[in-house]
Amino acid sequence: MALSKNESSLDDIKITPPQEEVGSKDQIPLCVPGQTKTSAARVLTEEELDRLSGERALVSDFKQMKLEKEAQKNWDLFYKRNTTNFFKDRHWTTREFEELKACREFESQRLVLLEAGCGVGNCIFPLLEDDLNIFVYACDFSPRAVEFVKKNPLYCPERCCAFQCDLTTDDLRANVPEGSVDVVTLIFVLSAVHPDKMKLALQNISRVLKPGGIVLFRDYGLYDHAMLRFKGSSKLGENFYVRQDGTRSYFFSKEFLAELFEETGFQSVANDYVLRETVNKKEGLCVPRVFLQSKFTKPGQSDSS
Structure with a gap:
């Protein structure tokens, strides 16, 4: 649920938006000065460490x-x-992932x-508007x-x-030909999947990806502000939480993601934390955001033999 016009703190950002960019007209004014890529996880303050160490009780098995x-x-x-009013259009994807333009073998190749x-x-x-030679x-x-x-x-x-699909149970090949996809985007998606089922989603994706094809990943990173603002009663497991609306979010370490x-x-191919500060100028608040931005490739036939 989006923030109302009367809400002036950033507290609800921790549990409400399932993605990093919100576009609701009622959202408080934010500005983003920039971002930094790093291989190291964010260092927590003593207060943040105490808060995390105090999270011991998990949501009951029945509720989970x-x-x-x-x-x-x-x-x-x-x-x-x-409806369609919550998130901003992602015009940044081609800037962050040059593969959306550069992975063609020849200029007129249709990208799938x-x-x-x-x-x-x-x-x-935004991709369909920007690139006339793409099928999605x-x-x-x-x-x-x-x-x-x-x-x-x-x-x-x-x-x-x-088409509608549960990536953990529905075979993508019912709608997408096997081995036909050049690029898969997984942007603020895998975090909503139960950690025990993430491999099933990736196996499903692998079946429709061409050998040599690439997965472009961006999602919540370990120690993101949203993670640190969850209450103890919201914890489902290690780095895994539930929002007030019942949707869930996992916060990735680069080691966990690479192993997965x-x-x-x-x-x-690449696996980095993206650090940035989100500033609410009106309230004088500045919060640290952490995302994980990564690229993984499916080995070609010669690579896997």
Whole structure:
């Protein structure tokens, strides 16, 4: 749920936005001075260390099973409440991931992309506008989100195929030909999956990715402000929390992510923390944001033999 006009603190940013960029008209004014890439995790203050060390009790097994069972319903309710107004369009993807332009073997090659966890299309529609020689498969856990994608005036079946999919249970090959995808984007998606099922999602993605194809990843990083602001009653497991609306979020260390991809058969190309400060000038608040930005490739036939 987005912040109301009367809310003036950053407290709810810790539990509400499932992604890093919010676009609600009611959102408090923020400015982002810049970001830094680093291989080292953010160093915590003593106060932050004390806060994390005090988190011992976990949400009950019964509630955790209920959250897993109702995960799709909770995401669908999120999009029912916020429709297409919550997140900003991601015009930064081609800047951060040059592969979206540079991975073609020749200039006129049609790039085939899979946006895994497309939401309402904040990533795919800027790409479709910017690059006329691209075809996008777009899937999301939420049927309501997929309907918003299909209703967008920019949606064109000749250039985009949107479908509902649970990456952990539904075979992507029902909608995407095996080994047909050049690039997969996983942007603020895997964090919403239970850690025990993340490998299933990556195995599913690997089946439709070409040998030599690449996965572009950006998601919540370890010790992000959102992680540190969760209350103790929200903890589901190590680095795993539930928001007030029932959606969940995992916060990745680069070591965990590298192991996850490598055990699923991928090779690491880049794997860095992105550090930046989000400033609320009106309130004089500055909070540290931490994301993990990574690239993994599926070995070619000659590499895996």
